Amino acid sequence: MSLHVAQIAHSTRLQQVSFTAKAGQFVGIIGANGAGKSSLLTAITGQLMPLHQGSVHYNERSVLHMSASERRALFGYLPQSPALHGDISVSHFLQSGLVNLPAANAGRDELTRVANLLAITGFLPRPLPHLSGGEQRRIHLARALLGDQPWLVCDEPTASLDLHHQLKVMALLRSFADNGKLVTAALHDLSLAARFCDKLVLLHEGRLMACGEPAEVLSEANLARAFAIKARWLCTEQGVALLPTLLK
Numbered sequence: 001m002s003l004h005v006a007q008i009a010h011s012t013r014l015q016q017v018s019f020t021a022k023a024g025q026f027v028g029i030i031g032a033n034g035a036g037k038s039s040l041l042t043a044i045t046g047q048l049m050p051l052h053q054g055s056v057h058y059n060e061r062s063v064l065h066m067s068a069s070e071r072r073a074l075f076g077y078l079p080q081s082p083a084l085h086g087d088i089s090v091s092h093f094l095q096s097g098l099v100n101l102p103a104a105n106a107g108r109d110e111l112t113r114v115a116n117l118l119a120i121t122g123f124l125p126r127p128l129p130h131l132s133g134g135e136q137r138r139i140h141l142a143r144a145l146l147g148d149q150p151w152l153v154c155d156e157p158t159a160s161l162d163l164h165h166q167l168k169v170m171a172l173l174r175s176f177a178d179n180g181k182l183v184t185a186a187l188h189d190l191s192l193a194a195r196f197c198d199k200l201v202l203l204h205e206g207r208l209m210a211c212g213e214p215a216e217v218l219s220e221a222n223l224a225r226a227f228a229i230k231a232r233w234l235c236t237e238q239g240v241a242l243l244p245t246l247l248k
């Protein structure tokens with residue numbers, strides 16, 4: 001895919017952001033609060049319109065010119081704040097996610113497949129609002145995975161999750177990329193981003209500050225400018241971890 005956002009109309013939310021990615025990559029979108037991560041993800045999926053000047057291409061086709069059903073067949077999307085669905089059961093909530101999928105991807109087995117992937121089978125009969133925040137996050141991620149689309153767009157997939165489930169979800173997203181999907185995810189945990197992503201896109205005040213391999217993007221200068229932090233890196237057999245301290 002390639003993305004170029006010159007500007008979103010009448011807004012400075014995103015300006016001059018361009019990057020490319022390909023199937024098989026796990027791309028982390030990082031940046032401080034308000035940097036433009038969610039705006040970028042909604043621009044990718046064609047929801048943030050109108051782009052004043054810009055384009056998003058997948059296999060040389062313009063995503064912005066695709067029909068709604070073509071986009072549903074292309075993207076699995078986890079929003080930052082999913083819409084509320086009232087007092088329905090987890091099972092009904094997931095079934096409602098099957099409705100608009102292409103018929104080939106929407107069989108009853110699909111629900112079982114994602115329930116197993118996220119280990120949420122035990123929650124299926126329970127009312128969704130009765131689950132904890134982290135449990136609900138896993139249900140919403142499960143819904144985003146329904147349909148097995150080739151491009152996953154996840155806005156903070158590990159938000160509200162405990163450490164065990166953060167690692168599980170990051171490993172799952174990594175395995176999707178290893179099996180040929182394109183995964184793009186907004187992430188706040190830079191240690192997890194460095195450990196699991198192939199590529200990072202660092203946004204700062206709506207603009208692209210850096211894009212490339214984690215070690216290159218998470219440089220001392222970029223961390224200072226984008227997050228006002230200084231970091232020590234811890235390298236172990238399990239991977240790298242960042243120990244941040246405030247610069248101001």
Ligand SMILES: Nc1ncnc2c1ncn2[C@@H]1O[C@H](COP(=O)(O)OP(=O)(O)OP(=O)(O)O)[C@@H](O)[C@H]1O
Nearest residue numbers: 011013031032033034035036037038039040080186
């Ligand atoms: N609907 C909107 N209309 C106008 N401006 C918006 C809208 N939504 C967000 N913004 C602004 O656009 C900028 C980028 O917001 P965005 O939600 O993309 O940031 P983010 O990097 O995802 O932040 P966070 O880490 O806090 O989730 C912010 O300054 C925000 O105030």
